[in-house]
Each structure stands twice: as C-alpha cells, then as structure tokens.
Amino acid sequence: MAETKSTCCYCGVGCGVVIEHEAGRITGVRGDPDHPANFGRLCTKGSTLHLSAAPDTLIARALYPALRTDRNAGRERVSWDTALDTAAERFAAIIAEHGPDAVAVYGAGQLLTEDYYVFNKLVKGLIGTNNLDTNSRLCMSSAVAGYKLSLGADAPPCSYEDIAHSHALFITGSNTAFAHPIAFRRIEDARKARPGMKLVVVDPRRTDTAEAADLHLPLLPGTDIALYNAMLHVMLWEGWVNRDYIEAHTEGFDAVKKAVREYTPAMAATLCGLEKKAIEQAAEIFATAPATMSMYCQGLNQYSFGTHNNSALINLHLATGQIGRPGAGPFSLTGQPNAMGGREVGGLANLLSAHRDMANPEHRAEVAALWGVDDVPAQPGKSAVEMFNGLRSGEIKAIWIACTNPAQSMPDQALIHEALAKAEFVVVQEAFGHTETCAYADLLLPATTWGEKDGTVTNSERAISRVRAAVSAPGEARHDWAIVVDFARRLGIHMGKADLAARMFPYTTPESIWNEHRESTRSRDLDITGLSYSLLENAGPQQWPFPEGADAGKVRLYEDGVFPTPSGKARFVLTEHRITAESPSARYPLHLNTGRLRDQWHGMSRTGLVARLYSHEPEPMLHMHKDDMERRGLASGDLVQVKSKRGDVVLKVLESATLRPGQTFVPMHWGGNTMGGQGVNVLLPSAFDPYSKQPELKHAAVQVEKYKAGKALVAMRRSEPDANGELHPNPLELMDRLRRWLPHFPYASLTLAGRNAPVVVLKAQGDELAPQLMEALDRDLALDDPTKVLSYQDTRRDVAKRALVEGDSLAAVRLAGETRAADWLADMMVQGHSAAAVRPWLLAPLTQPPAGQSARGKVICNCFDVAEEDIATAFRNGETLDALQARTRCGTNCGSCVPELKRLAQASKH
Structure with missing residues (x-):
C-alpha cells in the first residue's frame, strides 16, 4: 500500500489528508498529523472521502466526452478532438456574430487555483469578456466586499491559531459545529484549556454551536446590522471604545458614531427580537475582553445586504481595537476548499488577478501586459444571478459550466432550469455525470476530481496547500486546467488568434501555471513570490503574504495598524438596518432559514455517494416549532407543502426546539436528483446585494400546509x-x-x-x-x-x-x-x-412493525454507528457520557458528534 499527502476537497478549513491507495485504487484516508489546519483530525465527511472514490462510485462519474447534436435526443460518446473542436466552433461562431459578451463561464470554489487561473485568462484575456463568475458568488462574495470596503483588501486578518489566544469568540451566522467541524474542535480545545474564554453565538436557531455558547442571541433573520449598531451604541455610552486606535488607524468614525445614536439597545431589541440585557451583555463581552475574535459565514453573507452585515461587524473590531493582535480580529470562514484561491486569481466577474481592481486602468494594464494582450475589458461581467438571467433572455447564447451544479445550488430554480433549457449551447465540465446540471449539457466533458488532481488550494486562514494525485483518472477524464488549455488553443484558431492563444496557453503542467500566477502577485498584498511547489512540498502549507526573501508567511495581518487603503487607514462603514428581500405576510407568514447539515456538503454530488452520510438526516426535513405545527394540526413525520412566491416543495416536517415560533428551517443540500420537484432552492429569491451581487439564499417567506393527497x-x-x-x-x-x-x-x-x-x-x-x-x-x-x-x-x-x-x-x-x-x-x-x-x-394484513420492534432512528456517531435512541436509553439508565464513550467509542474519533452527545446528555437531566 502507498500513501500520498493531499488536501480535503470539502469546506474551507483546508484539512490535510493522507490518501492510502493500492493497485490504482484509493483504499483509505486519514488526517495528516503534520498539516497545520487539522493536525490529523477529520470530520465525518473528510473521513469518508475514500468511500466516495470506491469502485462502485465509478457509475456516477463522467468517464468520456459526450455530445448532443439534437436537443430532442440523448448525448453520444465522442472523442476529445471532436468534443473540443465542436465547442471551439460553436463558441467562435457565437462570438463572431454576437460579440464576446454573448458567452460566459460559470465555475466553482472547488476548482484548484491553477484551474481558476487558466479559466480567468481564457475568458478575460483571449475571449475578451468579463463574463466569468463562480459559485463563490453564492457564498463568499459579501465577505470579499466587506473586507475590501472596511479594510481595503480581501484578506482575512486572522489565523486558526488565534482561536487559542482569544478571550472572547463571537460566532455569528455560522453553525460552525456542523459546517466547519474541525475549526470547532479547536474552539472546544481552547475553551477547555482556558475555561474563562467566552463564546457568544448569534444565530436565529439554537444550533449545536449555539448550545455550546455562554450567550446565545437568537435574533430574527436579517437583523444583524441593528444588533451590531446597538452594540456599538452601548460601547460608546459606556466608554468601551479604543479612541487612540480609532484616531491613529481608522477613518469615518464620526459618521458611524452619529448614526448608531439611534440604535439604542431597546430599539434594537424590538427589531431583533432579543432582550435588551442580552445586547448589552454581548457588547460588554466584545469590548472588554483582552482579545476578541469573530467568526462568520453564510448567515452574514447570504442576504441582499450581506456586505453591510460584514462591515457592521468589522466596525466593532475597529472601534475597540480588536484587530491585528493575537486572538483578535474578524475571521470569515470560507465555505469551499478553494474559494480563497479563486479570489486570488481574480476568478469573479468583477475581479482581476492578484487582488487588482477592474475599475483601475493601471491594474488592467498590468494584467494585459502579464498576459500579452492589448487590454482586458473594463466593464464588469455578469455575476451569477445576472448570468443566468442573461441566458434566459438570450443575451448570453452559450455557457461553459465547470465543477458546479447551478441546477441545484442557485436560487429561484425554476428560472435556472428555464435558462439552461433556452441556451443555444451548454458545456458542462464535470467529474460526476449524475448532477442536475448535466441533464442540460449539450457537451459533457469528463474531469478529474479529488485523489486524481494536482495543484494548490488556499484555505480560510490564507494557507496555500498542495493537492496531489494518488491515482490515475478513470476512463477518459482529464484535468480541468488541461481541458481549458486545449480548448483555448483550438478557440484561438477559430477566432483567427492562433499565435496569441499558443503564446497565452503554453502550459504543460499545473506548476507552470502556478509559477505565472505567483509572478502576478509580486508587490501585491498577497505577494507569494517567495513560495514554490518545492517549498510547499518540503515545508508544508504556507500563509500569504510570503514575498521573495521572506522566511515565513504572515500569521496575522495589520499588526502595525496600516491597511491597504489610499490613506493607510481602515474605514468605518455607515450601515443601516434593512429588511430582508422578503418579509412574512398574511399569505406567506413564516420565515424560512436555510443552512448546512453535519454530514452532507453542497449539492451532494460526492457526499451523496456514501450511504453512511445519510444516516444523521436521511432526507430534507422542514424543521418547525411545535406551536406552528399544532396550529396546523401537524405531527413530526407528516408531509407538508412549503410554498414561496417562486415555487413549492413537499417535505416531511420535524418538530424542533431550535427555532422560535414563526420560523422554519430546511437544509440546502437536496435538489431534483434526490427529491420531488426541483429541490429546496426553488423556494429562495434571487434578490442580491448591490455591492457583492450575492443572492439572498439564506431566507425566504413561506407558507406551510399539511399535504394530504395521494x-x-x-x-x-x-x-x-x-x-x-x-x-x-x-x-x-x-x-x-x-x-x-x-x-x-x-x-x-x-x-x-x-x-x-x-x-x-x-x-x-x-x-x-x-x-x-x-x-x-x-x-x-x-x-x-x-x-x-x-x-x-x-x-x-x-x-x-x-x-x-x-x-x-x-x-x-x-x-x-x-x-x-x-x-x-x-x-x-x-x-x-x-x-x-x-x-x-x-404475508399478513399488519401494516405497523411487529409489537416491540421499531427502527433504530437517527445515527448520531457515524464513525462507530451509534444511534440516538441507544444513546438516550443509556443516559436514562444513568450511564455517564464518559462511560458511554468508553463502551461505544462514540465521539472519540472525528469528534463531529460531540456537541450533540453533550446536548443529549444535558437533556437527559431534565
């Protein structure tokens, strides 16, 4: 058996993995003890990665190019030459007739940095349009815009090691215990080492993360700005702001100070649905702790005012000087394994390479010179929602979709499916051939995936890690970067730019791409000219910036109080409370919140291949407060029809104590491949933030009725x-x-x-x-x-x-x-x-299970297959948590179930 070190392909924690393989097959996976993101730990998803690459999963893979010549017929297998020549001919013809803005590329935060770089160069350099966007728009673009607006650059200032130095940790808009389990293990370790550390969780639901908190603020959805403004109001009233830091290192404070006068704790308590004392307590903890750190994710980002959600929170750090010190600062948790790397190379419709601004003529000229083209377009391209609107209207004729599944993940799914059906030509470059989007592909191109790819990714703390191939690609699957390079050269021929395309895309290895990307960062805030593949392989992951001549990367940023803005000062941003894109009404009286589950990831194209990952929550359930259920005559397990202005789904309902009355919750992972209809996201609005263009995937107004038919x-x-x-x-x-x-x-x-x-x-x-x-x-x-x-x-x-x-x-x-x-x-x-x-x-008329027999129910510990009822019975019989763990080993491996075990143990005492 051989072993290969690589990186996990799920969330942005960026855990190192050791892939075990033999005779061309991946046989196991374990955490890499040398990787600084996880030190050998893996969550339930990461620890089952090898099962998603088992021989039986090949049936789900796209293994050879397939082309549809008739929209009313199926696709037929073709050679790579035929596939890419056809794509080049179709794209070139559309560009010639309608211009470069008539084509678009939609990618993913799961692409490697090298893949991202060549896609960006293809679209903005060779084709000449900025119509390149990715699913990072759906999860991280408000964090990007918030960092840029407040601090001057898209650069998370903190590191994971700051968790151990923090005296107060604010988790807001993130169920970290589920969405970033290994980061949560570090939080648990820090609190165990320093019992005085405070944990404050801001979340409409009482999640597993909130259960662990010293203070939980269950605010109404979308009222974060009112809360943070009120906290700043309290800090000003009590004299808890750091005026020396404000004067020396920030600008714009007076305008914000004036605005937050109106946000008294009493006023905010009404808006947020919180107790006034809880707001005051949160403000005191944040401002008076020696070091305060915040961690946040989709609960801040996925609103039509997500950028200002981010900036309102960052305002608190600037006002108290809680930034640029060990254990202090605003830390955005990246949702995908390489959303950060994509941002580094300019992989969104409004970005350019190495954090350059598209609106800056000098920056555009620098990129054009690097790529050897006359210029790059100045006008921002279409962002994700705009892109599919353009596809539906006919403004965009052809789209190339890579490593993502918009027919499941985008909001307003009816619109997305209509757009894909109307498109003149759809290319889907994908490892898994069973996704909802693949059904619309006129051309399906098989790509490699985890365990087969080679390159780099960047995690939430700016650490660049190597991704290595352990096995060869199955069938005719090819690396994403290689597909793009081959297509670019062929497209150049059809566009009359053969020599230019050959010069622009000379790459034969991912390292040659990465070296060019590295050079593009010289003297930029993310300068990595001191790094190389060799250094990353020998010394392990490294954080940027890491300029030439440096001995190490920066653990934390802004320690000197200097920010990458024209004045060198951070900016206070004036933020005002706004209502969500949709508010409950007589017809749609309930809030719907969306979120992540512990054992599934994104659209389940990979986790959905692993049977044990369904055992915690096997299907999408509408979580609902018992009062709302009683009002509608519902019991857990009943079917309900959930309707919004855009569509409806039929789900089972589950009574939940995590929600207040008037609110519901549904996980976002399920699409039309695993449930009836077009999936959960058919309910969500496509309204988006004007700064970040991120859609409001976190919230909708819905009605819920009992479904009786059939x-x-x-x-x-x-x-x-x-x-x-x-x-x-x-x-x-x-x-x-x-x-x-x-x-x-x-x-x-x-x-x-x-x-x-x-x-x-x-x-x-x-x-x-x-x-x-x-x-x-x-x-x-x-x-x-x-x-x-x-x-x-x-x-x-x-x-x-x-x-x-x-x-x-x-x-x-x-x-x-x-x-x-x-x-x-x-x-x-x-x-x-x-x-x-x-x-x-x-063989009998019985319909219920025989007397005394029932299903095991929900599995809490996936590692050792321990079910909830077995755990509850043990606690009822007086067994302690320690004794239960010694007997069953539950919670002793990956640790993902530990918060739930603690909650069940606590519940048994009441």
Missing part, C-alpha cells in the same frame, strides 16, 4: 459486497434508474441507508400509483418474477406488499398504500436480519 409508496433494494468489496447490484446505478420516478410524485425522497451493505430507499407519495408505473418499478427492483417474490395484496384496505428473498436475506421490498413499517424494514435489511423474521409480517 397514496404512499416505498421501494427498497439491498446491495451485497462481493469478494473484491464491490457491491451488487450497484446501489448508485440503481439510484440512477430510480431517479426517473421522482418527477411522478409531489413528495419523493431517494436515499441510501446502511454501511457495508447499503440499501437504496425510494419514498414517495402522489395522486395515483398507476399499475404500469408499479410494474416498471418492480422491474428496477427485481420484484417482477412471481416465482421468486413474496406478495400480499389487500384491495379493500388498499395495502400491497412485495418482497424478494435471496438466500436467507431480505433483498428487496415494495410497499404501496401503507408504509408505516418502512423504516423498520429498512433497518432489518441494513442489519442483514434473517428473512424469516420478516416473512410473517409480509
């Missing part, structure tokens, strides 16, 4: 591993077949259950279970042979059961009409219980 259906199929560990039938192939049934039902959920022998589970409910649909579904499940199938039918009671027994195991089940025993049956299949235990139930 008959229930559950279909399940178990897979067994062979001697080589490969699963039969392939569960992902089966999921792909079952996806075609999702549009037939208003409510549908397609998921995986179990671990070593996963079970594919389709749950649905609709107006009618047509006989021909049932027959086709039975064929998919191998339930169509009456000589091998156990069957029970009760027409009067509208109950139908069908099961396949292979050997002594229950291999497949289909229930129609009555499905109350579905979860129990799934557990029986997952655990491999003898079919004899189920046979009496299958």
Whole structure:
C-alpha cells in the first residue's frame, strides 16, 4: 500500500489528508498529523472521502466526452478532438456574430487555483469578456466586499491559531459545529484549556454551536446590522471604545458614531427580537475582553445586504481595537476548499488577478501586459444571478459550466432550469455525470476530481496547500486546467488568434501555471513570490503574504495598524438596518432559514455517494416549532407543502426546539436528483446585494400546509459486497434508474441507508400509483418474477406488499398504500436480519412493525454507528457520557458528534 499527502476537497478549513491507495485504487484516508489546519483530525465527511472514490462510485462519474447534436435526443460518446473542436466552433461562431459578451463561464470554489487561473485568462484575456463568475458568488462574495470596503483588501486578518489566544469568540451566522467541524474542535480545545474564554453565538436557531455558547442571541433573520449598531451604541455610552486606535488607524468614525445614536439597545431589541440585557451583555463581552475574535459565514453573507452585515461587524473590531493582535480580529470562514484561491486569481466577474481592481486602468494594464494582450475589458461581467438571467433572455447564447451544479445550488430554480433549457449551447465540465446540471449539457466533458488532481488550494486562514494525485483518472477524464488549455488553443484558431492563444496557453503542467500566477502577485498584498511547489512540498502549507526573501508567511495581518487603503487607514462603514428581500405576510407568514447539515456538503454530488452520510438526516426535513405545527394540526413525520412566491416543495416536517415560533428551517443540500420537484432552492429569491451581487439564499417567506393527497409508496433494494468489496447490484446505478420516478410524485425522497451493505430507499407519495408505473418499478427492483417474490395484496384496505428473498436475506421490498413499517424494514435489511423474521409480517394484513420492534432512528456517531435512541436509553439508565464513550467509542474519533452527545446528555437531566 502507498500513501500520498493531499488536501480535503470539502469546506474551507483546508484539512490535510493522507490518501492510502493500492493497485490504482484509493483504499483509505486519514488526517495528516503534520498539516497545520487539522493536525490529523477529520470530520465525518473528510473521513469518508475514500468511500466516495470506491469502485462502485465509478457509475456516477463522467468517464468520456459526450455530445448532443439534437436537443430532442440523448448525448453520444465522442472523442476529445471532436468534443473540443465542436465547442471551439460553436463558441467562435457565437462570438463572431454576437460579440464576446454573448458567452460566459460559470465555475466553482472547488476548482484548484491553477484551474481558476487558466479559466480567468481564457475568458478575460483571449475571449475578451468579463463574463466569468463562480459559485463563490453564492457564498463568499459579501465577505470579499466587506473586507475590501472596511479594510481595503480581501484578506482575512486572522489565523486558526488565534482561536487559542482569544478571550472572547463571537460566532455569528455560522453553525460552525456542523459546517466547519474541525475549526470547532479547536474552539472546544481552547475553551477547555482556558475555561474563562467566552463564546457568544448569534444565530436565529439554537444550533449545536449555539448550545455550546455562554450567550446565545437568537435574533430574527436579517437583523444583524441593528444588533451590531446597538452594540456599538452601548460601547460608546459606556466608554468601551479604543479612541487612540480609532484616531491613529481608522477613518469615518464620526459618521458611524452619529448614526448608531439611534440604535439604542431597546430599539434594537424590538427589531431583533432579543432582550435588551442580552445586547448589552454581548457588547460588554466584545469590548472588554483582552482579545476578541469573530467568526462568520453564510448567515452574514447570504442576504441582499450581506456586505453591510460584514462591515457592521468589522466596525466593532475597529472601534475597540480588536484587530491585528493575537486572538483578535474578524475571521470569515470560507465555505469551499478553494474559494480563497479563486479570489486570488481574480476568478469573479468583477475581479482581476492578484487582488487588482477592474475599475483601475493601471491594474488592467498590468494584467494585459502579464498576459500579452492589448487590454482586458473594463466593464464588469455578469455575476451569477445576472448570468443566468442573461441566458434566459438570450443575451448570453452559450455557457461553459465547470465543477458546479447551478441546477441545484442557485436560487429561484425554476428560472435556472428555464435558462439552461433556452441556451443555444451548454458545456458542462464535470467529474460526476449524475448532477442536475448535466441533464442540460449539450457537451459533457469528463474531469478529474479529488485523489486524481494536482495543484494548490488556499484555505480560510490564507494557507496555500498542495493537492496531489494518488491515482490515475478513470476512463477518459482529464484535468480541468488541461481541458481549458486545449480548448483555448483550438478557440484561438477559430477566432483567427492562433499565435496569441499558443503564446497565452503554453502550459504543460499545473506548476507552470502556478509559477505565472505567483509572478502576478509580486508587490501585491498577497505577494507569494517567495513560495514554490518545492517549498510547499518540503515545508508544508504556507500563509500569504510570503514575498521573495521572506522566511515565513504572515500569521496575522495589520499588526502595525496600516491597511491597504489610499490613506493607510481602515474605514468605518455607515450601515443601516434593512429588511430582508422578503418579509412574512398574511399569505406567506413564516420565515424560512436555510443552512448546512453535519454530514452532507453542497449539492451532494460526492457526499451523496456514501450511504453512511445519510444516516444523521436521511432526507430534507422542514424543521418547525411545535406551536406552528399544532396550529396546523401537524405531527413530526407528516408531509407538508412549503410554498414561496417562486415555487413549492413537499417535505416531511420535524418538530424542533431550535427555532422560535414563526420560523422554519430546511437544509440546502437536496435538489431534483434526490427529491420531488426541483429541490429546496426553488423556494429562495434571487434578490442580491448591490455591492457583492450575492443572492439572498439564506431566507425566504413561506407558507406551510399539511399535504394530504395521494397514496404512499416505498421501494427498497439491498446491495451485497462481493469478494473484491464491490457491491451488487450497484446501489448508485440503481439510484440512477430510480431517479426517473421522482418527477411522478409531489413528495419523493431517494436515499441510501446502511454501511457495508447499503440499501437504496425510494419514498414517495402522489395522486395515483398507476399499475404500469408499479410494474416498471418492480422491474428496477427485481420484484417482477412471481416465482421468486413474496406478495400480499389487500384491495379493500388498499395495502400491497412485495418482497424478494435471496438466500436467507431480505433483498428487496415494495410497499404501496401503507408504509408505516418502512423504516423498520429498512433497518432489518441494513442489519442483514434473517428473512424469516420478516416473512410473517409480509404475508399478513399488519401494516405497523411487529409489537416491540421499531427502527433504530437517527445515527448520531457515524464513525462507530451509534444511534440516538441507544444513546438516550443509556443516559436514562444513568450511564455517564464518559462511560458511554468508553463502551461505544462514540465521539472519540472525528469528534463531529460531540456537541450533540453533550446536548443529549444535558437533556437527559431534565
């Protein structure tokens, strides 16, 4: 067995991993003990990365180029030459007829820095348009704009090691325990080492992060600015501001001081739905702690005033001098593994390489000289929402989508699907061929992914890490940068710029690209001219800036109080409370908040391949306060129809104590590939921030009603591993077949259950279970042979059961009409219980599980498969948390479940 050090491909914590591989296959993964981001720790997602690269997952991969020549027909396999020549011809023709702004590229924060760089050069240098944007627009652009507006540059001033030096930590707009678990482990370590450290959490929900807080401020959605302005009001009243720092290192304070006079704690308490004393307490903690650090993410960014959310928080740091010192400063948590690297190379429609401003003629001239072109366009391109609006209107004719899934992740999904359907030519460059966006691809180009790629990424603390390939790419998949370089050269020929394209794209390795990017940063705030691939490989990850001649990168910025603004001073930004893009009304009376789950990531194109990652929350559930549920006659597990102004979805509802009345929550990961309709984001508005262009993906106004229509259906199929560990039938192939049934039902959920022998589970409910649909579904499940199938039918009671027994195991089940025993049956299949235990139930009119038997329920510890009911029973029986962990090992590996274990232990005492 061989080992290769690389970097995790999920969130922006940027954890180091050691990939174990043998005979061209990835066989395991563990945390890299030498990596400064995680020191060997991994969360549930990172620790299962190898399972997302198991042999059976190849069925989900895009393995060869495929072209659709007729919109009414499917794609056919073609050679790379045919694929890229066709793309070059189509793009060149559109550019020649309609101009360069008629084409666009939409990329991702999962691309490596080298991939980003060549895409940026292709679009802004060779084609001559700024229509290049990425899904970083959806998560980090308000943080970018906030840093630039307040501090002068997109440069997070803090490092992870500041957590250990902080005396007060403010987490706002982030469920860090779920979204950035390894960063949260560091917070837990810091509080254990220094019990006096205060944790304040600002979040509408009482999340696992909020449960751990000394002070939780459950503000109403979108009222952050009112809260921060009121905190500054208190600081001024009590004399807690640092006037020496304000005078020496900032500007614009007087205007902000005047504005926040109106934001008394009493006034803000009304706006925010908080207690006045809690606001005053938060202000005191923030201002009087020796060192205060804030950490924030989508809860600040994903609003139509997200930039000012960020700046209002940064105002507090500037007013108290809580910046540029160990343990102090505003720290934006990056959502994706390389959103930071993309920002470094100018990978958004309004940015240029190395933090240069598009509006600055000198900066444009510097980039043009570096690239060897006459100029780069001055007009900002279309941002994500604008890009798809342009695609729908016909202003943009062709789009190239790389490493992202806008048909799941963008807001207002009905608009996105319409835009993709109307586009003249859609190229999708993707590792996974099953995403919602791939369905719209006229040309599908197979790309490499984690474990196969080579390059660099930059994490939240500005640390650049090497990404290394452990295995070769499957099929005909190629590296993203190589696809772009090959296409650029061919496009140059068709545009009459063959010599220019050849000079601009001479690259044969990712290192040659990175070296050019490195040179572009010389004398810039992110100068990395002192770095090299060799240094990163020998010395490990390094933080920027790291200029030529330096011995190390900067652990924290602005220690000298000098900022990259014309005056050298940080700016106080005048921010005023604004209401959300949508407010609750008589028709849409409830707030809908969105967020992340612990065990899923983004649109689940990778985590959705791993059965055990569904066990914590297997399908999207609408979390709701019990009062709102009682008012609507709802109980946990009921189906509800959730409607906004743009669309609707049917989900199960879950009673939750984390929300106040009038609020609901739904995770954002599910799209049309795993649920009925077009996915959760069909509900969200496309309104965006005027500064950052980031859409308000965090909030919508909705109505919720009980969904009563239709008959229930559950279909399940178990897979067994062979001697080589490969699963039969392939569960992902089966999921792909079952996806075609999702549009037939208003409510549908397609998921995986179990671990070593996963079970594919389709749950649905609709107006009618047509006989021909049932027959086709039975064929998919191998339930169509009456000589091998156990069957029970009760027409009067509208109950139908069908099961396949292979050997002594229950291999497949289909229930129609009555499905109350579905979860129990799934557990029986997952655990491999003898079919004899189920046979009496299958052949009887019983619909509920047999007396005394029930499903295990939610799995809390994924590492050691420990379920919630088992944990709760142990606590009820007097077992301590330490004893439980010693017996079951839960929470002793990745630690992601520790906050939930503590919460369950605490709940058992009441």
